[in-house]
Every structure is written in structure tokens, then in C-alpha cells.
Amino acid sequence: MLVVALAVYPTFGTGYGVRAMLQIFMWIALAGSWNLISGLTGYVSFGHVAFFGAGAYTGAILISKASWPWLAAALAGGVGACAVALVIGYPCLRLKGPYFAIAMLGLNEVLRALVSYFEGLTGGGSGLSLPTLHATVPIYYAMAGTAATVTLLTYLIITSRFGLRLMTIREDELAAEAMGIDTARHKLYAFLLSAVGPGIAGALAARDQGYIEPISVFPLATTITMIVMVLFGGKGTVWGPVLGAVVLFVSQEFVWARFPYLHQLLFGAIIVAVVLLMPRGVLGLLQVKYRLPRTI
Amino acid sequence: MATPVLEIDGLSKRFGGVAAVDGVSLSLEPGRIYGLIGPNGSGKTTLFNCITGIERRDAGRVMFNGERIDGLKPYEIARKGIGRTFQVIRVFPELSALENLLVVTRGGLADAEARALELLRFVRLEGLRNEYAGNLSYGQQKLVEFVRVLMRDPSLILLDEPAAGVNRTLLNDLLDAVRRLRDEGRTVLLVEHDMKVVMGLCETVFVLDHGEKIAEGEPGVIQTDERVIEAYFGR
Numbered sequence: 001m002l003v004v005a006l007a008v009y010p011t012f013g014t015g016y017g018v019r020a021m022l023q024i025f026m027w028i029a030l031a032g033s034w035n036l037i038s039g040l041t042g043y044v045s046f047g048h049v050a051f052f053g054a055g056a057y058t059g060a061i062l063i064s065k066a067s068w069p070w071l072a073a074a075l076a077g078g079v080g081a082c083a084v085a086l087v088i089g090y091p092c093l094r095l096k097g098p099y100f101a102i103a104m105l106g107l108n109e110v111l112r113a114l115v116s117y118f119e120g121l122t123g124g125g126s127g128l129s130l131p132t133l134h135a136t137v138p139i140y141y142a143m144a145g146t147a148a149t150v151t152l153l154t155y156l157i158i159t160s161r162f163g164l165r166l167m168t169i170r171e172d173e174l175a176a177e178a179m180g181i182d183t184a185r186h187k188l189y190a191f192l193l194s195a196v197g198p199g200i201a202g203a204l205a206a207r208d209q210g211y212i213e214p215i216s217v218f219p220l221a222t223t224i225t226m227i228v229m230v231l232f233g234g235k236g237t238v239w240g241p242v243l244g245a246v247v248l249f250v251s252q253e254f255v256w257a258r259f260p261y262l263h264q265l266l267f268g269a270i271i272v273a274v275v276l277l278m279p280r281g282v283l284g285l286l287q288v289k290y291r292l293p294r295t296i
Numbered sequence: 297m298a299t300p301v302l303e304i305d306g307l308s309k310r311f312g313g314v315a316a317v318d319g320v321s322l323s324l325e326p327g328r329i330y331g332l333i334g335p336n337g338s339g340k341t342t343l344f345n346c347i348t349g350i351e352r353r354d355a356g357r358v359m360f361n362g363e364r365i366d367g368l369k370p371y372e373i374a375r376k377g378i379g380r381t382f383q384v385i386r387v388f389p390e391l392s393a394l395e396n397l398l399v400v401t402r403g404g405l406a407d408a409e410a411r412a413l414e415l416l417r418f419v420r421l422e423g424l425r426n427e428y429a430g431n432l433s434y435g436q437q438k439l440v441e442f443v444r445v446l447m448r449d450p451s452l453i454l455l456d457e458p459a460a461g462v463n464r465t466l467l468n469d470l471l472d473a474v475r476r477l478r479d480e481g482r483t484v485l486l487v488e489h490d491m492k493v494v495m496g497l498c499e500t501v502f503v504l505d506h507g508e509k510i511a512e513g514e515p516g517v518i519q520t521d522e523r524v525i526e527a528y529f530g531r
Binding site for chain 2: 161164165167168170171172174175176177178179180181182183288291
């Protein structure tokens, strides 16, 4: 029902409505991806928007300089983000706790500096414009597909022994090692998987907006939003990121329309409330309280 | 004489200026239960950590079934067939009791599940299989940790204070289980402070003091050893 409704929505929805849905899909893909590495293994990534930016630039460069069709460029964005994750994952995933979080924060700044520096390819600080194209509806479907794929992937992982092994890293990495689990390899796999969704979403967003610049695709605020969405919905659950993305995006739009300066305050209040009152998030809380299976 | 399961030769580990393990050599034969005792801080747990690769040894050799294992990563050593429990319980608290066992297995899931349920039944935790391990009592968590080790079918099992905090009834079951493992041909090395347990269970006991092995022998002989008495009670 919901799938059908979402599929036919662009035929009767308003321009604003379609665009808002597209944004929700994007946030589901981003939050769901952050959940794969940070919700499951407990390695908190404070620079996950780096993969979004890497995908955006990969896609935008291929579209504007090599005239790639946008769908292919979007997939290439996923591959590009994955490549970045491979290069930095190996050294960074040896770091534990706050050190990993800070290293990821640093990665984002490095990438932003790099795209600003290589002006010939990226347009530097003045940004990169893409050829005009009206493709909001096809991009809507592509973004919906990305969100659905990330959620399905999360479901498959969480209900498998691979997912349980990722959770042992969060629960007790040393014990996991001593029990024969190759934690380094598992962390890297989770990290690579968590980079693909943001990479594709970044390239799609770049195509949709038609213009990108370093500050628009590497903002720390995007990472924070992903984190808050997952924490709100329930980290380490299948539907937590979806719930968090929908609820927070809708409430943000709602508040933003009425009180332009209040939405950041609201966001801050939600962070504090979630961390203090329900660190497991909505679904995490229900899962523990009512012994719900891992499929939620 | 059969090839030793585990052969440690001149193993040393220092933390700054402290020699936690100092030139320890020992050899374990298959199908026997060994005890490792010594006062607090004598290096028992560090020795376990060096065998399982959690600490990097500074000098010495560790051979497992005739194969050198020092320098391997902990998970590689575990896969070779060494299982261990920890002094401080290290179950995966937000995984259920059943998941705690399943997660360490590879290969067919149905077989793994059957084996896990059999082991949980064995320690009478079958009814709690879907409970988060972190919600179980101390003794129950200890049992989960114990049977989790068995899921990988190890040939050498290192137990770090298995009796601590376990009630009498449970303890007897646990000791029977250890004997049964021995009868299946596995080797057990256990650190234990409860001397009744050590004397009743172990066939050979090693005594550490200040990182050095000061005695080795049958429990009865160890009990009257001058150096052992001195290490425990002072001169």
C-alpha cells in the first residue's frame, strides 16, 4: 500500500511535496547508512557526510565533464565514496572510541579542502554547475530506490550472523577477537557498505540541485542530522533510521515554516532529550521493553 | 610421549619496569586438566593473554599442536582451536544468550543452532535463551561464557577463575563438565583461587609468583612445596 502510494505520488503531488519526499528518502539513505557502521559496530563516525560529498563530486564531475547519464554517475558516486572508505578505513578503523570519531571529522575537512584546491576539476570554492535537466521525478524514484536498498540491506545484515558479529564489536571487541571473529575485516566491510548509500545519495542530490560547492556538500550539520535521526529512531535497529528520518524531517519542515529561527533550537532540544531520556531511541526502547525481535 | 598440545618456552612480558611474566616454560599434554595458581599479580592472566595473542609477548615461544602461534592475531589463534573465558565476564550483553553462542560459529546455521540449544540445555539456560545476556545473573553469564567457548569445539580451553561467584550446585555441574571435556580428549588449563577446586580437579598444577614459575607437579605435592607456601604466606 505504502509502496504503491509512494510510487504514484509524483503524478498528483505538488512540486513542493515531491521535493520534500525526495529529501526524506535522502535522509533515510543517509541515516540508514550511518546506522550500518555506527549503530551496529559502535564506531561513531563524525564525518559521514564526507561520503555524501565524495559521491556528489564524483557524480557531478562525471556529468559535467564527461557527459555521463545521471543514473550511471550516481552509481559511480557510490563507487567513489566506497573507494574513499577503503583508503581511509584501513588506518582509521584501528582507532577506538573518540579517536575514530575525530579522525572521521578530520577526513571530512580534508576532503573539503581537497575539492577546494583542485579548481580545474571541481571548480574550487566557486562550485560546479551541472547542465540544466528537469528530472526531479526520475530522481525521486532513484532516491526512493536508494533508501529502500539501504533499509533492505540493513534488514539482511541485522538478521544474519554477519550482523551479530558486527554487534559483538560494539558489545565487546576484545571478547569478539578472542572468540575467533576477525573484527578488523568485519569493521571494514561495514564501513564500506556504509559509504555506498551516502555516495549515491550525494550524486543524486548534486544532479537534482544542479549546482554544488564545497560548503554545500560537506557540512558537519548533515552528519549531526544523520546521527540524531538514528539516535532518535533507535540505533542498531532496522526501522529506527527510517522512523528518525521521517519524524525529524517532517517536524523540522513544520517548525521551519512557522518559526524560521526556532528549528535549530528544536533540534538541539531533541538531541538533549534523546540522549538523556532514551539513549536507545524509540524502537530500541520498545525492543528492550517488549522483547521485540531484531526485525524491527 | 604424545606431542604436547601447548608448549611455552621462555615466555616473557613486561609492562614498563614490571616483569609480569618472566621466562615461563611449561608444556601441556592432551586430555588432561591443568591448574595455574599463584598470588594476585603473579602473572596468571597475563600468561593467558600472551597465549591467546591479546598481549604481545616480549620474548619466548608458544607452540600449539607443534605449530608456532605467538605473533598471530587473537582471532587466528582462536580459530586454531584455543578457547578461553575471562576473569571479568565478557559476554555480549545486548545479544541474547542464544545469539551469544551463534555469533561465534561459522558454516551451517541449523547445525549451529542445534548445538547452541544443546549447550544451553546442558547448563539449564534453555528457557532463557532469548533473554539478553546482560540481564542474566552473574553465575548465568558465567555459564553462557563457558558454553560459548565450546561452540568452536576447541582442543585447548583456558578458564580464568571459572568457580568465582558460581553457587555450589552450579559449580559441581561445571566441574563435571570440565571433566567431561577432558574425557573427550580436550586439554584444560584453569586459573583458580579456590584451592578445593584446584586440588579436586587438576592433575598437574603450575605455580607462578612474580611472573616466574616456581613449582610444577601434582596438587598434593604442590601443597607442601616450601616455595609455594612462602609465596602465599610469606616467610
